[in-house]
Amino acid sequence: MKGSSLRPSRLPHAGDIVLWLATGLATLLVLVILLVILIDVVKNGAPRLTLGFLTKAPSDGMTAGGIFPAIFGTVALVILMTIAALPAGVATAIYLHEYASPTAWGTRIVRIAVNNLAGVPSIVFGLFGLGFFVQFVGGGMDKIFYGGDKVFGQPALIWAALTMAILTLPVVIVATEEALSNVSPDVRLASAALGATKFQTVSRVVLPQAVPGILTGAILAISRGAGEVAPILFTGAAYFLPTLPHTVHDQFMQLGYHVYVLATQSPDVDATRPILYATVLVLLVLTFALNASAILVRSRMRRHLSRAHG
Amino acid sequence: MIIQPAMHIEESPTGSLAVRQLSVYYGDKKALGPVTMTIPGKQVTALIGPSGCGKSTFLRSLNRMNEMIPDCRVEGVVKLDDEPIYGAGVDAVAVRRRIGMVFQKSNPFPKSIYDNVAYGLRLVGMDDRSELGGRVERALKHAALWEEVKDRLNESALGLSGGQQQRLCIARALAVEPDVLLMDEPASALDPIATAHIEELIHELASDYTVVIVTHNMQQAARVSDNTAFFYMGDLVEFDTTQIIFTKPTQSRTEDYITGRFG
Numbered sequence: 001m002k003g004s005s006l007r008p009s010r011l012p013h014a015g016d017i018v019l020w021l022a023t024g025l026a027t028l029l030v031l032v033i034l035l036v037i038l039i040d041v042v043k044n045g046a047p048r049l050t051l052g053f054l055t056k057a058p059s060d061g062m063t064a065g066g067i068f069p070a071i072f073g074t075v076a077l078v079i080l081m082t083i084a085a086l087p088a089g090v091a092t093a094i095y096l097h098e099y100a101s102p103t104a105w106g107t108r109i110v111r112i113a114v115n116n117l118a119g120v121p122s123i124v125f126g127l128f129g130l131g132f133f134v135q136f137v138g139g140g141m142d143k144i145f146y147g148g149d150k151v152f153g154q155p156a157l158i159w160a161a162l163t164m165a166i167l168t169l170p171v172v173i174v175a176t177e178e179a180l181s182n183v184s185p186d187v188r189l190a191s192a193a194l195g196a197t198k199f200q201t202v203s204r205v206v207l208p209q210a211v212p213g214i215l216t217g218a219i220l221a222i223s224r225g226a227g228e229v230a231p232i233l234f235t236g237a238a239y240f241l242p243t244l245p246h247t248v249h250d251q252f253m254q255l256g257y258h259v260y261v262l263a264t265q266s267p268d269v270d271a272t273r274p275i276l277y278a279t280v281l282v283l284l285v286l287t288f289a290l291n292a293s294a295i296l297v298r299s300r301m302r303r304h305l306s307r308a309h310g
Numbered sequence: 311m312i313i314q315p316a317m318h319i320e321e322s323p324t325g326s327l328a329v330r331q332l333s334v335y336y337g338d339k340k341a342l343g344p345v346t347m348t349i350p351g352k353q354v355t356a357l358i359g360p361s362g363c364g365k366s367t368f369l370r371s372l373n374r375m376n377e378m379i380p381d382c383r384v385e386g387v388v389k390l391d392d393e394p395i396y397g398a399g400v401d402a403v404a405v406r407r408r409i410g411m412v413f414q415k416s417n418p419f420p421k422s423i424y425d426n427v428a429y430g431l432r433l434v435g436m437d438d439r440s441e442l443g444g445r446v447e448r449a450l451k452h453a454a455l456w457e458e459v460k461d462r463l464n465e466s467a468l469g470l471s472g473g474q475q476q477r478l479c480i481a482r483a484l485a486v487e488p489d490v491l492l493m494d495e496p497a498s499a500l501d502p503i504a505t506a507h508i509e510e511l512i513h514e515l516a517s518d519y520t521v522v523i524v525t526h527n528m529q530q531a532a533r534v535s536d537n538t539a540f541f542y543m544g545d546l547v548e549f550d551t552t553q554i555i556f557t558k559p560t561q562s563r564t565e566d567y568i569t570g571r572f573g
Binding site: 101184186187188189190191192193194195196197200204205209 | 483
């Protein structure tokens with residue numbers, strides 16, 4: 001306004017104070033909750049966290065021993081899951097982003113399907129895995145190759161991994177698509193103008209630039225897969241196993257499921273509690289480490305890109 | 311629309327582009343044409359006109375880059391030395407290997423200087439190191455960039471200045487030894503010194519290549535081109551030698567544009 005005072009005002013505006021207080025308190029609340037959980041878990045879990053705990057199997061009805069089979073099973077699960085989900089997810093994203101016509105009804109249906117897949121409750125994936133992989137695919141394989149003996153037609157590592165792969169597929173697809181759309185259209189044009197075929201442009205220019213974004217997606221998918229329990233309840237996770245899985249059609253123990261078992265099925269709750277806390281701590285450290293590495297990869301990529309354009 | 315026959319332009323034997331009744335549509339909307347003209351080989355032809363006149367659309371239709379735009383449709387004939395580029399069974403990829411393009415904004419790949427220039431050659435399967443090296447050196451020399459980058463061929467192309475990046479893009483296009491080089495306002499994002507470099511280069515390129523350049527800058531058209539085509543509202547208004555266009559154009563609209571009365 002013309003002629004209005006430019007005298008420095010001591011007091012900030014009332015609305016600013018209210019907003020500052022409200023947003024600040026909300027942020028504080030989130031931090032406090034996270035901190036309380038972390039302190040509780042670290043305080044009660046850390047003393048039990050020894051090398052023996054990480055390398056031994058549970059014993060004495062899970063009131064003693066370690067969690068090595070659960071760590072081993074979790075790692076085996078996410079490796080198999082990644083082998084299944086990453087190529088399929090990346091290929092789907094490349095098709096959707098580079099080849100499919102964005103307006104075609106087929107493309108739209110696939111996109112809607114991917115988005116809905118991301119919203120399906122994880123227990124539904126578990127039931128689907130039981131019905132489709134364990135009973136239909138596994139049972140069918142038994143009938144054809146094993147004369148009806150139960151080999152693949154029961155909950156197993158491979159079926160749990162495939163179920164988990166379907167669950168994490170949308171994460172990989174969305175991350176890969178985002179990485180692809182971050183590749184500047186200018187370099188695509190440059191490549192085409194030099195006489196590159198679509199395949200040459202995608203494989204020589206677009207994909208190399210999208211790799212960090214794809215890696216971020218893969219790590220996020222792994223972190224999700226490491227923490228989920230519901231999809232593997234009926235498809236392969238075991239309550240307790242005396243031995244490690246030898247083949248992909250064996251059952252396995254897994255950290256998240258082990259937490260559930262320790263918390264609800266223990267014969268001696270007091271004896272199990274420190275083990276439970278320590279197991280939760282391992283699970284948290286594992287998923288935090290995976291998320292942190294995803295953030296690290298992403299920030300490195302950003303720095304690389306900003307240097308590229310700077 | 312009367313198509314002015316290009317009376318004063320010398321025909322030359324190779325690398326000429328014969329455009330006959332070329333129209334371009336975006337969806338249902340006609341963006342250009344019909345245009346009929348013969349762009350002579352091994353000369354510089356400038357395309358001028360106000361924004362939205364269709365000159366860039368026309369340029370892109372000369373190497374089928376418009377096919378990258380969804381809903382774009384082309385009618386008519388373009389022949390490179392009697393070979394129709396829109397003929398049945400003619401691959402756009404093959405067309406672009408003979409008719410290269412340099413863009414308004416320099417767009418090097420985030421690769422080394424060497425790999426940028428070698429890109430087009432590797433696309434066609436050239437992997438002999440000494441042959442590749444020779445072609446890269448020749449292209450960089452041709453684009454007047456060799457002296458500046460010969461000691462850092464393995465450094466990222468993104469570390470070059472804007473003008474150097476644009477000359478790298480020219481070198482990259484020249485490395486595959488096309489017949490024609492299309493340039494879409496190649497100097498509009500550059501400072502005056504880098505622009506002068508590019509203009510000098512364009513002049514020299516015409517001894518080996520047919521150069522078609524879109525420019526907003528009339529002085530640039532006058533400085534670098536042998537022939538000039540004036541486009542207005544999606545039509546070719548006049549096409550003649552640059553000297554004629556800039557001194558005694560036959561169409562009043564050409565004269566109005568050149569003397570700055572509109573545009």
